Amino acid sequence: MTRVSIAQVSKEYPARGRSGGTVTAVDEVSIEVASGEIHAIIGYSGAGKSTLLRLINGLERVTSGRILVGDQDISAMRERELRRERTGIGMIFQHFNLLRSRTVSQNVAYPLVVAGAPKAERARRVVELLSFVGLADKASAYPEQLSGGQKQRVGIARALATNPGVLLADEATSALDPETSQEVLALLRRVNAEFGITIILITHEMEVVRGIAHRVTVMDGGRAVEQGDVFDVFARPQTDTARRFVATALPTRPDPAHLLRLREQHRGKLVAVTFADGRVDQPIVFRTLAERGIDVSIVHGGVTEVGGRSFGTLTLELIGDELQVEHGIAALGQQAELEVLA
Ligand SMILES: Nc1ncnc2c1ncn2[C@@H]1O[C@H](COP(=O)(O)OP(=O)(O)OP(=O)(O)O)[C@@H](O)[C@H]1O
Numbered sequence: 639m640t641r642v643s644i645a646q647v648s649k650e651y652p653a654r655g656r657s658g659g660t661v662t663a664v665d666e667v668s669i670e671v672a673s674g675e676i677h678a679i680i681g682y683s684g685a686g687k688s689t690l691l692r693l694i695n696g697l698e699r700v701t702s703g704r705i706l707v708g709d710q711d712i713s714a715m716r717e718r719e720l721r722r723e724r725t726g727i728g729m730i731f732q733h734f735n736l737l738r739s740r741t742v743s744q745n746v747a748y749p750l751v752v753a754g755a756p757k758a759e760r761a762r763r764v765v766e767l768l769s770f771v772g773l774a775d776k777a778s779a780y781p782e783q784l785s786g787g788q789k790q791r792v793g794i795a796r797a798l799a800t801n802p803g804v805l806l807a808d809e810a811t812s813a814l815d816p817e818t819s820q821e822v823l824a825l826l827r828r829v830n831a832e833f834g835i836t837i838i839l840i841t842h843e844m845e846v847v848r849g850i851a852h853r854v855t856v857m858d859g860g861r862a863v864e865q866g867d868v869f870d871v872f873a874r875p876q877t878d879t880a881r882r883f884v885a886t887a888l889p890t891r892p893d894p895a896h897l898l899r900l901r902e903q904h905r906g907k908l909v910a911v912t913f914a915d916g917r918v919d920q921p922i923v924f925r926t927l928a929e930r931g932i933d934v935s936i937v938h939g940g941v942t943e944v945g946g947r948s949f950g951t952l953t954l955e956l957i958g959d960e961l962q963v964e965h966g967i968a969a970l971g972q973q974a975e976l977e978v979l980a
Contacts, residue, residue: 639834640708640726640803642671642694647703647713649689663689665860666703671853673803676830676837678847678868680883681857687840690857691806694838695727696720707804725753728797728835732809734789736781742768742792743777749799767795771825787818794825798833805829807839811846823850844887848872848944856880873914873949888940890951897979900937906957909967912975913941913949920948922973930966932958953979 647667653659664686671677679687692698694705696712705712710723736745743764750760768774771791781789790810797805807826811819827850829835841847847854847868854871856864858879864871875881884890891910892900900908911923920941927934934954941950956963970976 639673640836641673641706642669642677642804642836642838643704643706644669644671644690644694645704645706647690647693647705648701649686649693649698650701662860664693667855667857667860667862668703669855669862669865671836671838673836674830674834675853676826676839676851678851678854679838679840679857680842680844680847680854681840681879682842685857686860687857688808691729691808691838691840694804695724695729695806725749725800726802726804728800728802728805730790730793730797730805730807730810732812734781734786734793734813736789736792736796738781740780741777742773742779742781742784745781745792746795746799749796753800763799764795767798770798770828771795785818786814787821790814790818790822791825794822794829798829798835802835804836804838807837809841810839812841812843816845819846820849826850844872844883847883848887848942856883869944869947869949872944873947888942888950889938890940892938892953892979896938900953900979904935904937904955906933906935906955907963907967908937908953908955908979909970910939910951910953910977910979911970912951912977914975920952923952923970926969926973927954927956927966930958930962930969932956932963932966 645668647664648662649664650660650662653661667690679690681687689698693700696715700713707727715723746764746767747760750763768777771794773788773791811822814822826837830837851868854868855862856879863877864880871880872884875884924934934956936952937955938953939951941948941952956966967978
């Protein structure tokens, strides 16, 4: 069980091409990752995610700020101490980074060889890990004989070999098809649940965050622009970046051009109902309207779930007696966030 504390961390690089200038890849970022938490760092390309991950395992050194992994101050360590500390930090990669000339067993054993573990212990651990990731029958296979999902399972087994307290995942499912991605995410959930391993994953995929993370940090331009429980951040995004991510997972409000088209096609009252606190669910909304004899159709939007709580925005067309529709809207306004669009 290991917590990770990132405090006011910045990383500057010399600007490529220009002399004297610097690029701030990570800008005063603070993230507290509790022991046993799955924390997603989401952002577009160039946001600084990979740099931050490399700072956590000490592959890059901070320009300022402090990073604690457990009680160890990664940002202050010398290279030799760091090498030892890294056995407590596993890492998996988008393109798996397996050794092509070694078998699955040898790949998984590799960190144990580096750590100087005795042969018998290595053999025992490899069997245990391959069975955990469901690849016991592939021990003697070579990476090129495996599917992408199987390669990532080997990557996960290898990352767990030295019993790390923290696992860093760098776009671990980005190279996989959606179904295989879900299988790998399910395996990571088991890694977290069965071993209590803290997981920090970077991704540009909203589905990954929704599917696995407890908490999320949204990065933009090197800064952490939004942070919190996944449900809270996605149900009420505060920044454009977070809003754009939510919109990739489900259609939200119609934009003005779309609203014009909806108005042409639908003669009833158009209202947008937002489910954002996890309490109000769809049956309540539809019942409230049906009780007043109002016909309802969903004309746009979507609702999804995080941790069993639903959020999203539905644009509804309400048709019925004018007064009843007004009453319905008033009643609904007591229960959910509602905006009359037309
Ligand atoms: N070694 C380096 N030297 C100079 N600039 C760098 C270096 N590494 C990263 N950068 C710059 O820092 C910024 C953040 O890059 P980083 O790779 O961390 O972002 P990212 O969010 O992981 O994006 P991607 O998903 O595309 O890798 C970018 O502007 C990048 O060009």
